Amino acid sequence: MVWQIPLSNGMVALVDDDDIDRVSRLPERFTSKVRINAATGCHEWMAYRDRDGYGTFSLGDQKVLAHRFAYEEVVSPIPDGLVIDHLCRNPSCVNSEHLEPVTPRENLMRGFNRNVVLHHAGHCLQGHTDISIHSSGRRICRTCDARRHRELKDRRRAA
Structure with a gap:
């Protein structure tokens, strides 16, 4: 069954029984800071977010990440050595x-940082295939790196 939930901003969220069941397991102080996005199914954290977009929640005198809190309350404790990946790619989502x-x-490899793109594509963003692995473990396009060094050298000479 689909429910219409009136929101404090005057809008209405459409949620199903599974959403109601999951959200009902969380404390009211937490759920009052969550908005359900009917289009994506994300339960978006509307209170404070850090510079990377992750919600934070005060638990006594301790700050916790909202998505980790939601997962542990609704599903189970997070096993040691693991992190929480947002399958929806929305860092403010707290939908378990x-x-x-x-x-x-695994979390890093699912992301979109430049080195992951190089790893999966086998070429840099410019299309060069001359990829090497730096001593730090980073993947570097030798062609682009040589161009950057030339440009830096030219700027220093001109100054």
């Missing part, structure tokens, strides 16, 4: 169905 515990490496 959009969260999955994974290793830090």
Whole structure:
């Protein structure tokens, strides 16, 4: 069954029984800071978010990440050594169905940072295939790196 839930901002959220069941397991002080996005199914944290978009929640004198709190309250404790991955790619989402515990490496490899793109694509963003692995473990396009060094050298010479 789909329910119409009036929101404090005058809008109405459409939620199903599964959403109601999951949200009802969380404390009112927490759920009052959550808005359900009917289009995406995300339960978006509307209170304070850090610079990366992750919600934070005060639990006594301790700050906790809202998505981790929601997962542990609704599903189970997060196993040691694992982190929570947002399957929806929305860092403010606290919907336990959009969260999955994974290793830090798996979480990184699912992301979109430049080195992950290089790893999956086998070429840099410019299309060069001359990729090498730096001593730090980073993947570097030799062609782009040589261009950056030339430009830096030219700027220093001109100054």
